[in-house]
Amino acid sequence: MNLLKIAPSPHVFGKKSTKSLMSGVILALLPAWAASVYYFGWGAIVISLAAVASCMVFEYLIQRYLMKQEPTLTDGSAALTGLLLAFNLPSNLPIWMVVLGSLVAIGVAKMSFGGLGNNPFNPALVGRVFLLISFPVQMTSWPLPTGFTTSGADVVTGATPLAIMKEGLKGGETVSAMMDKIPSHMELFYGHMGGSMGEIAALLLIIGGIYMIARKIITWHIPVILLGTIAAFTGILHAVNPEAYAGPLFHLLTGGVMLGAIYMATDYVTSPMSKKGMAIFAIGIGVITVVIRVFGAYPEGISFAILIMNAFVPLINQYIKPKRFGEEVKHG
Amino acid sequence: MLKTFAKGGVHPAENKLSAKSAIEVLPLPKKVVIPIAQHIGAPAKPLVKKGDEVKVGQVIAESGGFVSANIHSSVSGKVTKVDNVIDSSGYPRMSVLIDVDGDEWLETIDRSDNLVTDISMSAEDIVKRVMESGIVGLGGATFPSHVKLSVPKGKTVEVLVLNGVECEPYLTSDDRLMLEKAEEMIVGVRILMKALNVSRAIIGIENNKPESIKSVTKVASRYTGIEVAPLKVKYPQGGEKQLLKAAIKREVPSGALPLDVGAVVHNVGTAFAVYEAVQKNKPLFERVVTVTGKKLSKPSNFMVRVGTPVNQLIDAAGGLPENTGKVINGGPMMGKALNSLDVAVTKGTSGLVIMDDTESVRRAESNCIKCAKCVDVCPMGLEPHLLSKLAKKQIHDKLETERVMDCMECGSCSFECPASIPLLDYIRLGKNRVGQIMRARK
Structure with missing residues (x-):
């Protein structure tokens, strides 16, 4: 007879693995990716391939030759970072900038802190913000959705609805006058607007989010509370002066709010672990996003808002504890 | 909506492969090895020596204190040795070794199948009989049952909760017992109610055992005060605190006992053993x-x-x-x-x-991705990722304030962890050490 194995309990394990969770998120992003390919054509495909491939290559090289450890590419986290970075970029960005952004995302934001699980800031957002600050012109010339009709070199670019609104309001225009110059809410919902690859198509991003909640990859807390905060805050402003402040629906459907709320703020590593902590985190992001959008210099603020709140996560985890069993004695 | 406990929990594949197999009596072994410590508390003291003849049901080791239990011979035959033998824990434990010869029971045991429903014994005599019969919690914790029946002064028991949850995957022994011996078990429940002087008993059974629920409900409906609570399948509902939360919505505070919320929990198998001890004078063997x-x-x-x-x-x-x-x-x-x-x-x-x-095979461990799934599934509202890290770094004071001693070692965190981190292994180490420190402080 063979020798029996001994190990402490439990002796059975669940089906979830890091790989299955990461691939679940990638799967949830695919419909929105397909939409960005439909709207932006070859550029979208090229940018995503470049970002995913360079993130994976950088992670492999750094793990193998700098950290001298067994590469863990198969867990899918580098590929996900690459995809999320691509979703945050305009589809006509020069490839070398994409590669540079990937290097910052993986090399600086992730691996220098010790790799998966140890990074305080969302790597894809660090990559995006690095590019935004370094190359503001290229990073804000958004191709308009023209599909495969034009080739990469001469796409028509323009401002995003958020930027149009911001400039208009700054120039003394009213919200209702500006609303005529941007796509309708329905078009925004389907994604027919200029913008980064993944910030369009709210509908498909929401479908992916529902899929992730149903598969228990993420919980509803961060996305719902974050979107609720933005809706409430902009709703109050809009109610106070509808001509100076755009309505909540406009704010929810434009910019990277959906992408940020559902896919970036929910990043396991850089979000709090207790439900109460998640609520604080989500409310913080919502408030900061609206403050930047409405009162700040940038038309879009969710990337900064998430990165700022990322910095508070260790503090939140330290002080916000889950409700312990037996904390309140109830006599029924 | 079926009842269940509120916080955490997992649902491993049930795999109740033996649910349809009726209880069979296993043929007598040729030799038995009976450890004198089969319960929580002080080991029993051996009463027999090499060469003694023993009968089925005879006390071979007597209780070593209040929290202890008598050990009875399960066979008739000759004692060959009283010595240290490796038991299921992997450690040598004092045991009585007996060569089996025939199957001669003590005459005092009623071996008939007649159901005895009238309870003639007084409450004190019941507790005494349970103690003499060496009955311990049969759900696996093996806590001496008479201790739970001896309510300290100043405490009142309002409700008896029976644990027929059997939330562990694969196991079906309680299921079959409830199905086949419902009559006897309910008499056992009534005996326990009499001993505790309560008028209400709730039998918690997960609803993956529909046949058992039916058979127990049928018998229970003949008596007032005994209800069956079908529960939603969720591990670890068989934990005492989780069962009380599910069945009577009361939360036992950290470090306290079910008694502190007016409840006592016994396993359904224990209720059956109590029936046999009190009505048939048959000790637990x-x-x-x-x-x-x-x-x-x-x-x-x-x-x-x-x-x-x-x-x-x-x-x-x-x-x-x-x-x-x-x-x-x-x-x-x-x-x-x-x-x-x-x-x-x-x-x-x-x-x-x-x-x-x-x-x-255990999967290889990878980096913690802080997904918080361990926090979500912990039925005690703890943070397993944090406890395991603190245990690894031996930060024992923090471990204590983070309530490591509340951990019931259910294993839900290790089960769920996508990075396959053996969280419970580390937490057990930490618990062990913190327990030592706390005892030394007293």
Whole structure:
């Protein structure tokens, strides 16, 4: 007879693995990716391939030759970072900038802190913000959705609805006058607007989010509370002066709010672990996003808002504890 | 909506392979090894020596204190040795070894099948009889039952909760007992109610045991005050605190006992043993043991005499399959992997789960991705990721304030972890050390 194995309990394990969770998120992003390919054509495909491939290559090289450890590419986290970075970029960005952004995302934001699980800031957002600050012109010339009709070199670019609104309001225009110059809410919902690859198509991003909640990859807390905060805050402003402040629906459907709320703020590593902590985190992001959008210099603020709140996560985890069993004695 | 406990929990594959197998009486073994410590508390003191003749039901080791239990011979025959023998924990423990000769029971035991429903004994006599009969919690914790029936002054018990949850995957011994011995078990429940002087009893059963729910409900409906609570399937609902939360919506505070919220919990198997002790004068020397596994040809439930070597149970269930990796004493979530098949069945053996080599492998550990799934599933509202890290770094004061001692070692965190981090292994280490520190402080 063979020798029996001994190990402490439990002796059975669940089906979830890091790989299955990461691939679940990638799967949830695919419909929105397909939409960005439909709207932006070859550029979208090229940018995503470049970002995913360079993130994976950088992670492999750094793990193998700098950290001298067994590469863990198969867990899918580098590929996900690459995809999320691509979703945050305009589809006509020069490839070398994409590669540079990937290097910052993986090399600086992730691996220098010790790799998966140890990074305080969302790597894809660090990559995006690095590019935004370094190359503001290229990073804000958004191709308009023209599909495969034009080739990469001469796409028509323009401002995003958020930027149009911001400039208009700054120039003394009213919200209702500006609303005529941007796509309708329905078009925004389907994604027919200029913008980064993944910030369009709210509908498909929401479908992916529902899929992730149903598969228990993420919980509803961060996305719902974050979107609720933005809706409430902009709703109050809009109610106070509808001509100076755009309505909540406009704010929810434009910019990277959906992408940020559902896919970036929910990043396991850089979000709090207790439900109460998640609520604080989500409310913080919502408030900061609206403050930047409405009162700040940038038309879009969710990337900064998430990165700022990322910095508070260790503090939140330290002080916000889950409700312990037996904390309140109830006599029924 | 079915009732369940509020916080955390997981749902492992149920795999109740032996649910349809009626309880069979296992043939008598040739030799038995009966450890004198089969319960929580002080070990019993041996009363027999080499060469003594013993009968079935005879006390062979007497209780070593209030929190302790008598040990009875499960067979008749000759004592060959009283010595240290490796038991299911892997450590040598004092045991009585008996060569079986015939099956001669003490005359005081009523061996008939007649159901005795009238309870003539007084409450004090019931507690005394339970103590003399060596009855311990048969759900696996083996806490001496008479202790739970002796309510300290100043405390009142309002409700008796019966644990028929059997939330461990694979195990079916309680299920079969509730199905086949519902009449006896309900008499046992009434005896326990009398001993505790309560008028209300709730029997919690998960709804993956519909037949048991039906049979117990049918018998229980004849008496006032006994209800059956069907519960939603969720592990670890069989934990005392979780069961009380599910069945009567009361939360036992940290460090407190069910008694502090006016409840006492007993296992349904214990209720059956109490029936036999009080109505039939039969001490606890046999129990139902599930023998199961995916590769096993005949997953079974056996009525087994304490002291029977486990390999005899496995042979009766079709023999040890090839490529067996682990044999688990208990369920797969909280049971212990055995290192030898020569060890004996004890009062706490609820089942043997035989796992294939491929099922017995742990996945390689990878980085914690802070997904918080361990926090979500912890039924005690703890943070397993944090506790395991603190234990690894030996930060014991922080471990204590983070309530490591509340951990019931259910294993839900290790079960769920996508990075396959053995969280509970580290937490156990930390608990152990913190427990030592706390005891030293007293």
